[in-house]
Amino acid sequence: MYTSSDISPRERIIETALRLFYSQGYLATGINQIISEAKVAKATFYTHFPSKEELCVAYLQARHVVWMGWLEDSVSGHKTAEEKLIGVFDFLQKWMPESNFRGCAFLNIATEIPAIDTKIREEVIKHKDDLQDYLKEIIEDFAASNPSVTGLDAKYTSEIVYVLVEGGIVASQNYGDIWPIVAAKGAVRDLLRAS
Amino acid sequence: MYTSSDISPRERIIETALRLFYSQGYLATGINQIISEAKVAKATFYTHFPSKEELCVAYLQARHVVWMGWLEDSVSGHKTAEEKLIGVFDFLQKWMPESNFRGCAFLNIATEIPAIDTKIREEVIKHKDDLQDYLKEIIEDFAASNPSVTGLDAKYTSEIVYVLVEGGIVASQNYGDIWPIVAAKGAVRDLLRAS
DNA sequence: CGAGATTGACAGACTGGTCTGTCTGGTGTA
C-alpha cells in the first residue's frame, strides 16, 4: 500500500476536495471526479466518509485551519494593533487574486446549501465566529494600547470591521478586482483615526 | 389557449424561475421542476428559452427590475440625501427577513457559476453597477446639499457604502440575523457625520 | 359566414449522460 512517507487515501481525498470544491463549487463537483483525481477507489472513499455531505464538513474543517493559518501568518508580522488590523486587509488583497477571485469557501458553500439546519451551515457559522473573534481581539488590543481612545466600543467596531471584510471579499469576488478591499481598508483606517 | 386575462406560459416560467432559482439555487433547480410548477409543457419551455442558462439570464433581468423597484420605492419616501442613504439600510433590514435570509440573488448565482466570461456573470455585474450608481447619486446629492461638507470624495465614499451594503447582506444571510445590516447602517451614519 | 390552414400550447416518451451510493472481486501487506 502506501508507506508512512506517502499521503494516505484520506488525506488525498481531503486535498482533492480542498481544490475541487473551492474552485468548482460543491454541487458542481461529483464524487467520481474527486475519487478519480485523488486516485482512490470508490469503496475506499465510502469507508472514510459516509456521504458527500460529510466530506464537505471535513473539507470546511480543513479549510478553516488552512485559511486562518494564512491570515494569522500574514498578520502576525505586524507590531501594533492598528497595523495588524490594516494587515488583515492587506492579506485579503494578496489572497483574492491568488485564489482567482473565488472568494470565501464558506460563504460559497452556504450559498449552495440554503437549508440552515445542516452540519455544513454550522461549520460556516463556526468559521465566521472565529474570524469575528480574531478581529475583536485586535480591536480590543487597539483600544487598550491607545489610552487616548475612549469612545471606542470594541464590539460595535468589530462588527463594522467584520462587515467590511465580508463586503470586501464578495464584492472583489464579483468584480474580479481588489478595489473593494482597498476601499474597505480605507474605511477601517478612517474608523481608527476618528476614534 | 389562454385568454388575455390569464398569464402567458412565458410569464409563468419566469415567475416560477424567480421563486425557485432564488429559494433553492440555480444548480439545485431542474428544468423538470420549473415546467411542472409553471404548468407548462417541456416543448413550450424550449420554444421560449433555448436553454436553462438563457432562462437564468432572463431570470436575472427580471429580478433586477423587481429588486431595484423595491429599493427605490422604499427609499423614495425620504426627503434628504442622508435619510435616503440610511433608508437603503432600512430597506435591507426589512427585505432580508422577508426573503428568509436568502440574500442577494445575483451574488448567489455568481457563486454557483464560477466562470467569469458568461452572460450570467455579465448580468450580475450590470446589476451591481446599477446599484453602485444609485448609491453614488445619493452621496453626490448629499455633498451638494450640504455646503459645509467639503472633504467628501463621492466616488470613494460610495465605494465604502457599497461594500457595507454587500457585507451587510452576506453576513446577514449567513447568520440569519439583521445585526450586520444594523452595524453597516451605523457605520454609514458615522461616515456622513464625520464628513 | 364558414372551412381549411396555421399557431401555440399541451402531455409525455425518449436519449444520452451524470449523480450518489452499493457491491463484488482482486491484490498486496502485516
Add this chain to the structure above:
DNA sequence: TACACCAGACAGACCAGTCTGTCAATCTCG
C-alpha cells in the same frame, strides 16, 4: 487470516434537451 486498498460494474434517480403527436383557438380567404 485479516485488513486496507484498488478497479470498476451496477442500481436507481435525476439531469438537460429532443421529439412525436394531440388539441383548441385564431387567422385567412373564398
